Amino acid sequence: xxxxxxxxxxxxxxxxxxxxxxxxxxxxxxxxxxxxxxxxxxxxxxxxxxxxxxxxxxxxxxxxxxxxxxxxxxxxxxxxxxxxxxxxxxxxxxxxxxxxxxxxxxxxxxxxxxxxxxxxxxxxxx
Numbered sequence: 001x002x003x004x005x006x007x008x009x010x011x012x013x014x015x016x017x018x019x020x021x022x023x024x025x026x027x028x029x030x031x032x033x034x035x036x037x038x039x040x041x042x043x044x045x046x047x048x049x050x051x052x053x054x055x056x057x058x059x060x061x062x063x064x065x066x067x068x069x070x071x072x073x074x075x076x077x078x079x080x081x082x083x084x085x086x087x088x089x090x091x092x093x094x095x096x097x098x099x100x101x102x103x104x105x106x107x108x109x110x111x112x113x114x115x116x117x118x119x120x121x122x123x124x125x126x
Contacts, residue, residue, distance in 0.1 A: 018122060021078055035050035035113055045110055093122075
């Protein structure tokens with residue numbers, strides 16, 4: 001059973017930084033794409049970014065491009081989301097997710113991800 005556990009959320013002032021972590025278990029971590037999504041109150045869950053299984057390709061939503069960076073450490077079964085220059089509109093619950101099979105492309109829609117973490121809250125004050 002694949003399990004994903006996020007950590008690192010919290011309260012930060014606008015302009016600040018946070019690093020989220022997502023530790024995976026239950027299968028060979030390094031074979032799978034890992035994605036990050038977020039959901040603000042009253043809004044749909046949205047794609048933030050994703051990273052290829054090897055870590056050499058990343059994609060980001062336009063809203064976070066240039067401010068957020070995804071990386072992974074396959075030896076530690078962990079993917080990271082470094083968030084810099086945070087804005088109040090980045091306030092949301094952040095989720096990591098992964099597909100149920102190895103993919104040669106990086107999916108960017110919710111339905112292409114099968115396993116989800118429980119989420120970690122990020123609150124950015126103005």
